[in-house]
Amino acid sequence: MLRLPKFRLEEPTTVEGATALMAEHGEDAMVVAGGTDLWPNMKHGLFEPKVVVSLKRVEAMRGITVDEDGSLRIGATTTLAEMAQSAPVQASAPALAQAASLVAGPQLRTMGTAGGNVMLDTRCQWYNQTHFWRKSLGYCLKKDGTVCHVVAGGRKCVAAASNDTAPTLMSLGATLAFASADGIREVPVGELWKADGIWNKKAERSEILTEIRVPKQAAGHRGAYGKLRDRGSIDYPLFGCAVRMDLGEDGAVAGADLVCVALVARPLRIKRVEELLVGKTPGTEAFDSAVQEVADLAYAQAKPMDNIPGDAEYRRELVPVYVRRTLQAAARGEGPVHHV
């Protein structure tokens, strides 16, 4: 078997209990929610915490509620399957439901959580491998080594953010609530990231994400998620893009956003998207050509690297295709864009 390293499991039942344990054990502790990312990584020897604090028994962290103002509160240990199937999420944040429905395969969505997806470790073909494999290759910057196999001579890890829901949360302007022994702090999801593949979050490893808040979207909100992958299930994204498109009363675009993943260490917001789309009405030629311009923009800004498996050149070529298709799907109120 591919054995887990030895550790002690803690199963607190309250957020306070969890934060206290994290404070107590400091660097030696990691949290686990669904475990669908942490356990494979630990089996590969990528993390060796002495203590693992499971969030599974913290009842307060699970479930989806709709606030009076129409915003969504998604408990961090809500499973991806629950999120994908939730009627309020489908109604008010369709791109999020779509992205959640395309994460991994069915069992993993039943296990994997909303919070775990945000906090997912970055991925790289030279890193997500067994200890034997990495040792044979020579360790890299992200774990135990001094070189990067993606960027020759690179001093910074460029392992890819590969979490499908992250770009949708960014496009929706979600806020994250983190708990620690020092209390609760709120972070707009767009401000969570940094361009460092080793740890791509501006959060302490001991902080616990307790809740994801998705603000009420505009009345004419449309959203869609596009995901490129080889198989129709199980696979991580080779490229992912989340679209928010708010239509005004006149049917023209009033606001828009486009955020991509599986490129670099952080989810990448494509710049100048709103500018190009605002005022264009879906179904018109002007809209179509604006969409094409956005696709070209994405092509210029989004440059896949040889970090995750899959031909980087090809992934790049598909950026504009998926961006265009996802924008059009959002405009039609459809999605996700996925080959099956």
Added chain:
Amino acid sequence: MAARDIHGIEAPWTEFKVVGKSHRKIDGMAKATGEAVYADDIQLPGMLHAKTLRSPHAHAKIVSIDTSKAEALPGVHAVITGKDMPIQYGVIPWTPDETALAVDKVRFIGDEVAAVAAIDEDTANAALELIEVVYEELHAYMDPRESLERDEPQIHPNRKNNNVSKHVELEFGDVDGARKASDVVVEGHYEFHGSTHTAIEPHCAVAKVSPEGVLTIWSATQISHYVHRALARVLEWEPQKIRVIQPCIGGAFGGKSDPFSLEFCVAKLSQLTGRPVKMLWTREEVFYAHRGRHPMSLDYTTSATKDGKITGVDAKILIDGGSYSSFGLVTTYYSGQLLTGPYDFPSYRYDSTRVFTNKPPCGPKRGHGSVQPRFAFECQLDEVAEKLGMDPIEIRRKNFHGEHTKTVNGQRITSSGFMECLDKVEKGSGWTERRGKLPFGRGLGVAGSMYISGTNYPIYPNEMPQAGIQLKVDRSGLVTVFSGANDIGQGSNSVVRYIVAEELGMDAADVRVIAADSDLCPVDLGAYSSRVTFMVGNATIDAARKLRKKIVTALAEKWEVPEARVRLIEGRAIDLEDTERSIPSREAFEIAEARFDTLGSTGAYNTPTLGGDYRGGTIGASPAYSFTAHIVEVDVDEETGRITVPKVWCAHDCGRALNPRLVAGQIEGSVYMGIAETLLEDHKVNRFGLHSGPSLLDYRIPTAIDTPEIEAYIVESLDPEGPYGAKEAGEGPLHSAIPALANAVYDAVGIRLRELPFTPAKVLKALREKREQESKAGGAAAAMDRHLGTH
């Protein structure tokens, strides 16, 4: 010799009662309920767990190994290295170039270096980290062309032809002459990539050694007998003191048909420790064990007349064998020998060279050796048809070699239902109405193929039967069959049950099969080359008929009637002319036991003498060949380059379908696997010499939503030598799926893909090139217009 008896295609008693129907499998319920015991399900008291230390270098000398720290770790019971088992072995006795653990040098990243037995896996893993190995790295060969050209360092020392594993060059008829005289010539270069079996069960073996020195080993192997022989050789152990048991096996596809390091290691470790030892490989280790499809570079030239008759085929093939020989000698022959049907061509030449590289060793994967050439050739056939404006199905009909004939390389063909296969897929797919009329991006492609039902080359030369069966019958009414064959999920034990029930007129449920236990069962050579149903089926008929004879004789005597009046049917023995006289099988067995003493019989099968009269002529010589035709429908997304396969029609001539449902399952599984390796799978080694992603996440095999709808058709050209006319079904139906897909892509978007796998990136590239060419041609035509216009 009884072994060569031909039993005929007819039912033993006027009509079939069991055979030909879709019975449940003998082990179905055990598998459905989780009761079936696979190798890793075996736990023995006091059992130790073993782990393997592997080479981190692709090619290196072992300077020294220090195991002392590992041995000193509490909980470690034994550590072994190559010097504990230095005798070389190989599944093919002429090419023994493997050792249980590396001696002196390592040849790929993942090569086995040492093994540890400890109280649990965690301790064994910890011990591996404590073994100190000093290596001296050598130049590593990643490109087979380099292996061909460069001779130092040698991957296997002291071979006369450097890094060449095997070279075969054979010519039949006058290929060059045929080419000169032909009207159409198609030339092309094809690249076939590596793929691996990916049985869902990882390899696992458990061994124990009794104080009397009897070694019992349970292994997830599909060739118990060769494991038995290899263990005896390497461990220098008397074969009669070795018992090899194959428990239920979780898929094989050729990937479990070599003796593997873990089998020797558990045996040795058990001998040293006096305790049972288990070794279960991780998924990653299974990727290193590999023995999968050989990458091949193929140059083909096909010549034909203007009415579409093929006159010559010329092939030059470079085979990347990876680091060891494995079945490579056979692979090299198969790459040429098995192409000579279902079409007749008067001249044929192949020049195949297998070289060693420092990559995981290749071996037999479903459709061993012949899937790659089939791809190249069937694509060329499509091109010939196109050049001549012929329908691709027509050209295949036109060149059909017929039944009861001989191929250009001297192989005897008996029955062939190939034409019916073509008819079936043509009709099923709506070929005539739909081909060429689908919108751009959609297309249909066809291809055909042929495969062996066993071969008369028995791996090691001997005069003994290739398959053996033993029957025990007693007064309980139960018939127990002892079969040496390895049921790898294809259902060979079920087939044995149906045949015995048919012959003895029994309820199939009252026939039990005990298989693949060398203490109990007669020798069978194993589950490879699609030989089991054919050979074991024939041996079973042989044994059952001998027994039937006794039962009938005893009853005839007892009832004082001629033997012809006695009939065994549906669990009873009856007198055909006096229907009052009817007794259950059990009573019939009692009467026979009283008359003849304890009842039993044996049966055997050997192939007739077959094959061309030249060196290697018996390789690929099969007592019967199966035939297949595929039509594949594709949908090509021009923008993403993704090829989707909505549907595949596959008709397969398996002779008599002993259980049609099992045949359909083999066809569907083969089609799935063929499409999978065409579109998704790639067993790649990266620029560092490491397997690029040895996991089921990175080596992508299709899920239920990635798999096309598969329409299977069963064609039954009853073969005179098969059991009731049966032939193989497990490997043939993979072959033509691949070229049919390639041909469909051409129909859909007009590109000829010659390099597998057909990734979306390659499709986009080919489409781009096509557009460029068209615009150049368009530009040239426009320039010509202008030119003409100005004058």
Added chain:
Amino acid sequence: MRVLTLDVNGDRLETAAPDHWTLLEVLRYKLGLTGSKQGCDKGDCGACTVLVDGKPVLACLTLAAEAVGSKVTTIEGLRPAHLEGGGTGVDPVQDAFDRCGALQCGFCQPGMMLTARALLNENPNPDRTEIQKALSGNLCRCTGYTQILEAVETAIAESTESEPPRPAWTQDHPHVREDAL
């Protein structure tokens, strides 16, 4: 090492295991329930699928300790549950898999059948695409999924008293119009 009280197939079982042992390891090597299989041990294949509180999850990525307090169903539990519910023989899903020839090597099938069982509990009449999607986390290398889909559809046909699927080869084949089962 901790003492775990697990509810497996309706039995309360006490066993002891270190914290880092997965549910799969405890089921297979401590409780002897070897019906749950291991094909990758890291979430890629679905062979280890068991039901936890009725939902298919991967036992190789679940700690044994995390399963305390939940109802675990393994393949060994389907038949007894079916009998307890007043049925005869085996669970209709198991029976359909056997009859349809879906159990080739059988190694992926405990996980596959449990996933199918959970699907049918939730949605008694899924269409083919829904079945394919639900099973898309369980890799099978033998069948090409065709007889698996047929088996699930056969189980559905039985429970809804509708026509079971008839693949092309059964319509065309002279000997199998009436399947002898």
